Amino acid sequence: MGAHTTNRAGLPVMAIAILAMALAAGLPAAAHHFGHHSDSKGEHVPEGKFVWFNAILRVSGVPKDQPLTLCVTNQVINWSEGTRLQTIHVSDAIVAFKPWETYAHTFYGLGHWDTSAPNAQAARDTFMSGMVVPRASAPSGKARNVTWAARFSTSTPGVTVHWAWGKASYKKFSDDNNALGLAVADIVTGTGRHRTVDEAGTPVAFKADVADDDDDDGYASGYGYGYRHDDDDDCGDDDDDPDYVGDRSDTIVAPADVTTTCAGGGGIS
Numbered sequence: 001m002g003a004h005t006t007n008r009a010g011l012p013v014m015a016i017a018i019l020a021m022a023l024a025a026g027l028p029a030a031a032h033h034f035g036h037h038s039d040s041k042g043e044h045v046p047e048g049k050f051v052w053f054n055a056i057l058r059v060s061g062v063p064k065d066q067p068l069t070l071c072v073t074n075q076v077i078n079w080s081e082g083t084r085l086q087t088i089h090v091s092d093a094i095v096a097f098k099p100w101e102t103y104a105h106t107f108y109g110l111g112h113w114d115t116s117a118p119n120a121q122a123a124r125d126t127f128m129s130g131m132v133v134p135r136a137s138a139p140s141g142k143a144r145n146v147t148w149a150a151r152f153s154t155s156t157p158g159v160t161v162h163w164a165w166g167k168a169s170y171k172k173f174s175d176d177n178n179a180l181g182l183a184v185a186d187i188v189t190g191t192g193r194h195r196t197v198d199e200a201g202t203p204v205a206f207k208a209d210v211a212d213d214d215d216d217d218g219y220a221s222g223y224g225y226g227y228r229h230d231d232d233d234d235c236g237d238d239d240d241d242p243d244y245v246g247d248r249s250d251t252i253v254a255p256a257d258v259t260t261t262c263a264g265g266g267g268i269s
Contacts, residue, residue, distance in 0.1 A: 048169025048211030051138035053077060053090070054130040054201035054245050055148060055165035059097065061158040062122040067098045070161070071153045071262035072129055079139045079146040088137070090148070092262070093129040097122045104184035108177035115184060125200040127184045128163060132173050148249075152256040159256040166201075166246030169211040173203070181205030202244040210242045 062068045075090035093113035104117035106127055113129050129150075139146050148165045174180060181204035188197050198204055 048171055049135055050132050050170045050173040051135055051167050052130065052132050052170055052173065052203060052245075053088070053138075053148070053165065053167045055128040055150075055163055056125045056200045056248075057095070057128040057161050057163040058125060059095075059122040060160045060162070061156065062097050062119055063156070064119060065099050066156075067096060068119075068122075068154060068156050068159065069094060069096045070159065070256060072150050073153070073262055074151040075129060075148070076150075077131075077146070077148045079143040081140060081143055086139075088131060088133060090129055090131045090150075094262070095126065095128060106182055106184045113177075117184065121185055125186055127182055127200045130177070130182070130201065132170075132175065135169065138167070150254075152254055153259045153262060154256045155258065155260050156256075157258050161254045161256055162251050163254065164248040164251045166248045168244055168246040170203075170206055170209050171211050172209040173206055179205060199245050207242070207244055210244055212242075 057070075057072075059068070059070060072093040072095065075092065077088040077090060079086055091108075091112050093115065095113075095115045095117070097117055097119045099119045101116055101118040104115070104121050104126060106113055106115040108114070113127075115127060117126055150163070152159075152161045183198045183200055183202040183204055185200050186197055187202070187204070188195065190196055198207075
């Protein structure tokens, strides 16, 4: 279910200077959120045993009549609890937009996500990457500065990625990513009052196992500089509808590096 490591570190100091240096060095830098969600009264005990981290993207600069392959690498979820910096490494992803493709689909193999979709889907929410972890290994209600950082690369110049992420809790889940029945694009069924939408990133096969959980922790995605401040954060939604992907972070705009190889070493085709 992915590597999880814990390191000793103090809380961020001189955050703006650190982010500026990271950008100057061309490294993935994460936007931080300095608030947290904490059930200090202990009245709410989460039901979920597993946490589904999931990210979506939209891509601009995709040619209408030519394929484009986007590599998503160096994906790391970081957060602080007390004096500890904790990390989850998320699997790499390859997202390809092809003019001859008729529908969006994904497959997990060889340690990475491999997604293919029609070129027109690039302008809509598309599944990017995901990772499930046991709740004990996920950020708690006392977590600070929870971020997801990633690097994007492609062989096509002028490509920009708009992406965001969320997390949702589940009572049951699978460690077989190909058994999740993932919605790679939004799945719309019915009309009018009977219209339902399974958002991109929804593990459709496990919708019945979503936990009645409060997971609005005000997280922020990141590649670049930015802060999210939720002054009116009520630590949850008033909506009683199940949330299969979690509240999305702010959208981060990231330029894709132009290269002929993914950062992990594989070629871009």
